[in-house]
Amino acid sequence: MSSGIEKYYSINKDNLDKSNYLQSLLSEAVRLNLLNAEQIHNIRLQLADMITTETRSYTQGDSSSVTVETAQSLMMSIIYTLDFYLKSLPSTDKCLDAIKSMKLMDIYSKGKELIKNEIEKTKRLLALIQKNKISTDNIAYNDTIESLNEFPKKYNPMFAAHDSVVSIDYPLCIDRMDTCGVEYISIYLEKLYWENEFCRKFSPKSIAKLLNGYSNESNELLINIFKLVLANSLGSVLLKRSARDLKIDNDDCQSLQHSLINMSLKDYESEIRSSVVKIIDELEIESEFLTKYIFETVDSISERIKELLKLNKLSNIFIAMKDNTDGTDIKFEDGKKMDDEMFRKVTEEIRSCRFVSDKLKIIWQEVHSFIDLVDILGADCIFENEFNELFSSFGNMELAMLLNELPSNKISGYRHLSIKDFDLHLSESEKEWHAAFSAYLNSLNSARMKEIIEISNKLARK
Amino acid sequence: MDKKFLLSPILDLSQSAVDEIIKCNETTSRYGLVLSPHEAKELVETRNNTLKDHGRVEFGGGIINKLIEAFCDSPYISQKDYPSILHELIETFYYYKNETLDELSDDELIDLMKDYFNNKCHGSIELLQNRDLDKIAKNIRFGEYEYDSEDKDDGADEYFFGEDYE
DSSP: OOOSOOOOOSSOGGGSOGGGHHHHHHHHHHHTTSSOHHHHHHHHHHHHHHHHHHHHHHHTTSOSEEEHHHHHHHHHHHHHHHHHHHHHSSSHHHHHHHHHHSOHHHHHHHHHHHHHHHHHHHHHHHHHHHHHOOOOOOHHHHHHHHHHHTHHHHOOTTTOTTOOOSOOOSOOSSOOOOOOHHHHHHHHHHHHHHHHHHHTTSOHHHHHHHHHHHOTTGGGSOOOHHHHHHHHHHHHHHTTSOTTOOOOOHHHHHHHHHHHHTSOHHHHHHHHHHHHHHHHHHTTOOOHHHHHHHHHHHHHHHHHHHHHHHHTOGGGTSOOOOOTTTTSOBOOOOOOOOOHHHHHHHHHHHHHOSSHHHHHHHHHHHOOOHHHHHHHHTTTOSOTHHHHHHHHTSOHHHHHHHHHTSOGGGSTTOOOOOGGGGOOOOOHHHHHHHHHHHHHHHHSOHHHHHHHHHHHHHBOOO | OOGGGTTOOOOOOHHHHHHHHHHHHHHHGGGTOOOOHHHHHHHHHHHHHHHHHTTEEESSOOHHHHHHHHHTTOTTOOTTTHHHHHHHHHHHHHHHHHHTTTOSOHHHHHHHHHHHHHTTTTTOHHHIIIIIIHHHHHHHHTTOSSTTOOOTTSOHHHHHHOTTOO
16 A cells, blocks of 8 residues: 655666666766765776776777777766666665775676676567567668667677667657667667567558558658557557558548547546546556557647647647558650751640630640640640640540649648749740639639649659 | 866876976987986877877877987987977878878888888978978878888889989
């Protein structure tokens, strides 16, 4: 039974810097008069001895001097190893006792022993991650796991214990980064393992669709997969569906918006909490670590939901899944472009036509390349109302392609930035067809317009 | 107490270094070379300044003694210029520790310095620094396996001494 009374320690652990433990512990001890000047002097002398011994060992006795950078790295490695042991002690009082009663060299040896054990732990975790990693095309995820595999080989606990040595790009959902060396890697691996375990409750296909819904370029983004999956699972439970169902569309977001916005803060929080419990139950999560991790993650997701509710933008957190095969890219292969001589002939012929129908006939007969078509539109051979006739002879695909040639500000609801937006050197005739085309598009009914914009989004952009 | 310096180790080894240098007089006096305590102190100061200038840290020490012991029997050193040559040797030593990327051990570098000084350089510190050690440093930086190999065609001797100096 908890009495609510906590043991009083002379130094509060919260006041200490985790990444610089010994230094901050000594500072606090001096401030609180728990260590006197002589004891500090003694510690510094011992450190001098240790750095001398370690440098000798580093140079294998061949050199009595090293560069300042090497000396600093050796010193950081020594302090990291001392910290490693001290941090393993249950309280700051025990740390102070150790500093007072033990030789620093003995603390150092114990730290080395603990680091050795930690390296073994990372090896075990790496083996587990090899088995439970999720199948995804996310580059940062795959590269980071590959790089982490090199850790036991590259890590140098003797002279660079503080150096994490491997490159870690994949962002964890909760990553405090206040540690380094093997300690950081070990924590990272443990969290990654549990994130993987969670994600494995869902099919790789649905995760791929979710990532694809997040962005077409999700493979190249530094995103945390676990958080995206958990958010959609939470959304699903809030919608009274299965936690395993990641499918959420815009209508679902709207219904969530309606149901959540009217809740009091207390109800909202208890709703979120009970949903998390449902997720944990349904996914049969037994690990205490993962349960805690999920709760902590949902805290941040919940804050985000609150913000997005105000903006009616829940679709930013509950991502609509997108199938990779539903036509993200329509590949277009252009026909043969005519040579300059031929182009000149065709444009002159078009210009000389009296009726639009004749102009259209020539265009349909002679032009076989989209580039040529765009050039003809801007070649002063089609005028005013003739544009409308020409555009109405095109299907949605041609119109969508022409839309991509237009500066984005011309059409409302069309958000993609185009290189044309930055082109300040449009000729008058180009401006003319742009204006005519945007007027034509704006005159279309909204359903057709939507269709054209959709096709245009799916077209592989140059 | 400034908390920043709580963990800076105490490395003031100056006095013991001076004592060790004075001790070397027992050996060097056989060659007519002796250092006064003041001169010994100046050598330690030169070492400290050189280490600082070249961004190096020394633990333990003993380099000055090693240089004294290696060079005391050189035919090119007399009592008159003994301290000044030692100052230059100390500076040369640390400079080339950096330039050779720490690939040479202390003993290897001192042996090379002694060999070149007594033979090829005929007691010229300038030649030692600018020609021979420089060439070795270059060889090491360019990854030559035999960094102290002679390059017969480089004409360096002719450059410094004229064609018929031997």
